[in-house]
Amino acid sequence: MQRHTIVVLGIITLLIGCGGGGSSSSNTSNPTPATTPQSTVGHAQGVYSGTTSSNTAFETIVLPNDSFYGIYGTLSGNVLLVDGMVAGQGTSGSTTFTATVNDFLFTGAVTPGSINANYVAASSISGTLSEAGSPTVSFSGTAIPASQFNYNTAASLSQISGSWIGTLLDGSTATVNISSSGSFTGSNSGCSFSGMIAPDSSGKNFFNITMTFGASPCLRPGQSASGVAVDYLLSNGVNRQLLAGLTSGNAFGSAFVATR
Numbered sequence: 001m002q003r004h005t006i007v008v009l010g011i012i013t014l015l016i017g018c019g020g021g022g023s024s025s026s027n028t029s030n031p032t033p034a035t036t037p038q039s040t041v042g043h044a045q046g047v048y049s050g051t052t053s054s055n056t057a058f059e060t061i062v063l064p065n066d067s068f069y070g071i072y073g074t075l076s077g078n079v080l081l082v083d084g085m086v087a088g089q090g091t092s093g094s095t096t097f098t099a100t101v102n103d104f105l106f107t108g109a110v111t112p113g114s115i116n117a118n119y120v121a122a123s124s125i126s127g128t129l130s131e132a133g134s135p136t137v138s139f140s141g142t143a144i145p146a147s148q149f150n151y152n153t154a155a156s157l158s159q160i161s162g163s164w165i166g167t168l169l170d171g172s173t174a175t176v177n178i179s180s181s182g183s184f185t186g187s188n189s190g191c192s193f194s195g196m197i198a199p200d201s202s203g204k205n206f207f208n209i210t211m212t213f214g215a216s217p218c219l220r221p222g223q224s225a226s227g228v229a230v231d232y233l234l235s236n237g238v239n240r241q242l243l244a245g246l247t248s249g250n251a252f253g254s255a256f257v258a259t260r
Helices: none
Strands: 002-004 046-052 057-062 067-076 079-092 096-105 110-120 124-131 137-143 162-168 173-178 183-188 191-199 207-213 224-233 240-248 252-259
Touching: 046 124, 057 079, 057 137, 057 224, 067 240, 079 110, 079 162, 079 240, 079 252, 096 124, 096 252, 173 252, 207 240, 224 252
Parallel strands: 002 057, 002 079
Antiparallel strands: 002 067, 046 057, 046 137, 057 067, 067 079, 079 096, 096 110, 110 124, 124 137, 162 173, 162 252, 173 183, 183 191, 191 207, 207 224, 224 240, 240 252
16 A cells, blocks of 8 residues: 655744934934744655655645645555555754654554654655654655746646546545546445535646535544645656545545546
C-alpha cells in the first residue's frame, strides 16, 4: 500500500521597534525606521513526492496557510497503494519547520507525532517524523516535475469531473462521480456519501473538499469530514491520478487514491 506524507508550515514574525531620544539641550536624534515584519507563512507550499527510511513512498501538500496532508504507502507501478495519512498544522522558518501531526493508519488507529524538517521552497523537503513508541522515520522528497503538475496554476474542475474508481485508506474500493459543478456522490461497500469539491480561492493547484457520510452501513453515519485533493498527470504522460485526504477533527482520517 502507498504512503504519502504531506508536510505543513507555520509563522515566524520579527518585529524591530523604533528608537528615539532627546536631551535637555536643542540636540535631537532621529528615530530608527521600523522594519516590515517578516512572515514565512506559506513559504514551503507546494506538492512533493519522495521516499522514507522505512521504504515507503509519500506525497505531501503544504498549503498556503501552512497546514498539510501527506499520504504514504507502496508504489505499484505508477499507482500508490495507501497505508496511512499524516495531517496537521506547523510553524515554519525561512528554511525549517516543525509540526504537530496525527498519523491516521489503515487499521483505523490514530497516532500523534511531530515533524522536524528542512525545505527549499517549491523544490524539496526532508526531515523526520517522530511518534511515541515507534522508531523515528526520515523522509526526503522533491517537487513533482512541472511536466506533470504546476502548483502555481489554478485547479480545474474539468480535469477531475466524471467517474473515478480508487482505493480508500482501509484498502477497500470506492467509486466517486464528480459533476462539472463540483458536487459528487460515491459509494464504498454499501456506504454512500456525498459532498462538494472546489478549486481553492488562492489560485493554487489544489481542491477543497467537504463530505458527509450516509446512513448505515457507513461506519460513521451522518458524520462530516473535510480536506484537500490534488490531481496530476502520471509520469507516463497519459493517465491522471487523484489524491484526496479527509479528516474529522483528530478522531478520524481517510484518503482516496484513484487513477484513470
